[in-house]
Amino acid sequence: MDAEQILKRHNLKNTGCRKFIIGELLDGDCALSESEIKKALPDLFDRVTFYRSLKTLEENSIIHRVVLHDSTVKYALNREVLPKGEHAHFHCMECDAVTCMETGALAPVAIPQGFSVDSMDVLLEGTCPGCKRQG
Amino acid sequence: MDAEQILKRHNLKNTGCRKFIIGELLDGDCALSESEIKKALPDLFDRVTFYRSLKTLEENSIIHRVVLHDSTVKYALNREVLPKGEHAHFHCMECDAVTCMETGALAPVAIPQGFSVDSMDVLLEGTCPGCKRQG
DNA sequence: CTGTGTGCAAACACTTTGCAGGTGT
DNA sequence: ACACCTGCAAAGTGTTTGCACACAG
Numbered sequence A, B: 001m002d003a004e005q006i007l008k009r010h011n012l013k014n015t016g017c018r019k020f021i022i023g024e025l026l027d028g029d030c031a032l033s034e035s036e037i038k039k040a041l042p043d044l045f046d047r048v049t050f051y052r053s054l055k056t057l058e059e060n061s062i063i064h065r066v067v068l069h070d071s072t073v074k075y076a077l078n079r080e081v082l083p084k085g086e087h088a089h090f091h092c093m094e095c096d097a098v099t100c101m102e103t104g105a106l107a108p109v110a111i112p113q114g115f116s117v118d119s120m121d122v123l124l125e126g127t128c129p130g131c132k133r134q135g
Numbered sequence C: 001c002t003g004t005g006t007g008c009a010a011a012c013a014c015t016t017t018g019c020a021g022g023t024g025t
Numbered sequence D: 001a002c003a004c005c006t007g008c009a010a011a012g013t014g015t016t017t018g019c020a021c022a023c024a025g
Helices: A003-009 A016-028 A034-038 A047-059 A129-134 B003-009 B016-028 B034-038 B047-059 B129-134
Strands: A063-067 A073-077 A087-092 A098-102 A116-127 B063-067 B073-077 B087-092 B098-102 B116-127
Touching: A003 A016, A016 A034, A016 A047, A016 A063, A016 A073, A034 A047, A034 A073, A047 A063, A047 A073, A073 A098, B003 B016, B016 B034, B016 B047, B016 B063, B016 B073, B034 B047, B034 B073, B047 B063, B047 B073, B073 B098
Parallel strands: A087 A116, B087 B116
Antiparallel strands: A063 A073, A087 A098, A116 B116, B063 B073, B087 B098
């Protein structure tokens, strides 16, 4: 599945900026920030276009936002449709990479009575395998 | 335990802005944003002083940041010292209130091999008891 | 008295909005 | 051809920095 196919499947126009964003996310196979996505081609598209494209892709459930503890935002492809609350993010504090984890085994939190929970997000922080090996 | 005692215990000067922030958080018993804290007395302290005070309180582990999905930041008192990863936040989508939950029963996520996890944050979204009652 | 907290001005980063012109279908 | 995407300019919001003065200890 490449960028053009993904866009076509969602009835979105196949424009340069969108293709580029999806392409970078497909390559990187982890969540990237706006500046990380642009790193490859810093001046190809302006920031405004980027933001609007990211918004469109998010609204069409092609990507999703990941907000880290320092408030920075990264974007990741929705590889497949996951049920709500079955999705965790791992943030490596060494290399800053963010990876999506399918956590089917994620046990439910003990919710105090009276609260009804619609979604649950889990953010893990630590060291990823690559960084552990190096040091 | 009131604001002055808390500050004294951390060897911090007992200044107006700090006392005010801690006081509001003690009253509110849930996480508040900078603007929510200031709501009571909008013009008493300027924003810069607020940010610096919040930073100081955070550095001294008197409060902690909660980052929501829309990237807004709220602050909550550290009621007691909790072990890492045993702390969840509940964000009510009706009234926007954020409450801290002690979740001793929080089961560990199934972590893929090779990742070492230092901390785990859980953000729940849904409806709080108060809003559920109102319909 | 001394160090640090405060207020103001200004800078900075991130994101959104409006509009004119260009592009995909 | 038409809708919609893009680029630019500008504004809005949240946060940080520098500096002079005020205040807590």
